[in-house]
Amino acid sequence: MTSVPDERFPLPEGFGPGSVWADRTGHRTLVGRTQRGVEIPIGHGEGEVNPGELLKLALIGCAGMSSDVNLSRRLGDDFAMRLWAHGTSDEADNRYLSIAEEVQLPLEGLTEKEIATVVKVFGRAVAAGCTVERSVVPGIEVTHRVLGAETDAPEEQA
Template identity: 40%
Template sequence: MSPVPTDPLWVERNGTRTYTGFSGRGARVDIGPASAGAVFTPGELLKIALAACAGMSSDLKFSRVLGDDYAVTIRVDGPKHATEDRYPELHETFEIDLSSLDEDTRAKTLLLAQRSIDRACTVGNTLREGAAVPPVEYVQPRAAQA
């Protein structure tokens, strides 16, 4: 496994159970419970990350046969296991118009798109392989560290 440099990611608390997530590139996202309104829940972010990763991983395969301006909506769902507080299964659905392709081209395109997703979708690969999540580490805030 070779490390790949990544921009820092962090969340900051805004109020009771509400946070803003940040990237070192300046991106931000509001996070909280569904009752907080126009925020994403952490579970929704997980699902969106999976859908976006599959879309990004398959994008070149689809654009080669459909053109750069092809449209796709990727939906992801899966019920939450109430007592275990997790998603036992997540289902992705690509809504994409392939009607302009003959059957052989359609089948080949879908095969190549799936191979690309299986090879390059970091989120899907991480979920399938069950990434280790060690216990949280607690430290003093950076400004207070001397």
């Protein structure tokens, strides 16, 4: 199902594949929409996602999608994965100074060498394939950590 904005405003010249839009629904509230018909309530109220949460969700969503194929080769097609993003904006600078990402994977039964390979594969896949991070990182530090891996050191950015 393809969706386009209603006719309250003309389509901008740049409207095309990948365009998204948000319509104001009230004081500091919007509904974000995609051309695939997805709607996301944006704001700070109940049932709404705030812009900082959207940023963090975009980062971990991209990390998960970027690493999925490579991780499935090592962990199986139906592996479980949960990604987290932590960070709050700095009120003085009115920006995020850092966002910490963590991923939980089924590491039980893997050797230390296999775990190290999974960590490396995850980091490389995200560094190479995550368009969102590649766009954001020059402005803020984004770190990754595979929870349960032997080392607690953040994965180096490639």
